Amino acid sequence: MDTIRGLASNNAAVIFTKSSCFMCHSVKALFYELGASPAIHELDQYANGREMEYALRRLGCNPSVPAVFIGGKYVGSSKDIISLHVDGSLKEKLIEARAIWL
């Protein structure tokens, strides 16, 4: 969990992914489309990747990836991101966290 928290607070927009996850690909694509440059952390690349995955699940992220953090705060998985994007809140959060500028 510390690893997660640590990494999540390092950038305005952070996405945890896995190389085998294609939904992660979609969420990344959406962020790039919005002009954000999220920090991408692939769990496969981390020695304690499995613990990180458990930590994400304990946060309520199901499936564990993609897991999105904005401004250091946990936002959700793909389902949440889509909902927030549709009602405009995703863009607001990104602006607030200075991940994008208008």
Added chain:
Amino acid sequence: MASASPRTDTSADGDIDDKTPAFHDNQGMVVSNPSERSRDQKTLRRLAQNREAARKSRLRKKAYVQQLESSRMQLTQLEQDLQRARQQGKYISSTGDQSQSLSGNGALAFDAEYARWLEDHTRRANELRGAVNAHAGDAELRIIIDGLLTHYDDIYRIKAEAAKADVFHILSGMWKTPAERCFLWLGGFRSSELLKLLMVKLEPLTEHQMIAITNLQQSAQQAEDALSQGMEALQQSLADTLAGSLAQSNSAGNVASYMGQMAMAMGKLGTLENFICQADNLRKQTFQQLHRILTTRQSARAVIAINDYFSRLRALSSLWLARPRE
């Protein structure tokens, strides 16, 4: 055969043999006296008729056997077709194959559930149309509209269950009519396209509404593109995995790696379900957001407009299917 002729009974003639055959007529047929002659003729006629009957019977038997043979060939052919079709993953229930009949039933069951849902949906849309035409108040319209939106949730839930059982069936869109299938995207319609259509139909809109709906349309399109990109990445990865296994020749070690690659490909297929889920989630969220932007009356018109549009698509499909062919 020849019956003893009374004429040869004379024993007075020493030269006459007791075994002297009966008189022969000029055709070599043995004839007897008139009464016995007619009896013979009846017998002959009967015998001839028997022969004829036997011949006809043999012909009928031959015809029957030929029919059996051709039916047997037809049956063999059908069995081969069935085997081929089953291998191609079509939905044919069989008495002996439990897992496939479950999958087949899953697809059929979903088609039936969808048909029921559609019937229900059409009824509700007509109810709304009637209420609008009868100048019903906002409160009444609101009740019908909310009911419709909740009803949409039902089909998304049913689709999710069906996707668990058979994601390819949902993706194929075979449960929709041909014209609808033409516009298929990730197992359903494109919300961004529907919104474009609605913006025209819903005029007049306030400036605030115009901006809000334009933003919504843009967001929906961005989300659709993002999901499409993920799907393309999945397809590319799947193709790479399968191409990798093509490079192998037939040898024991390579069989193991072939199996491994198949297992990997199977794992990748598992994520298809999630894409359908998220695509439906997008459709649902987009509708909900739209109805937040619109007034009750506009919402009613939007629901009716969408229903009309899809009704026309379905009608087009029917016309197309019934078209006269050369």
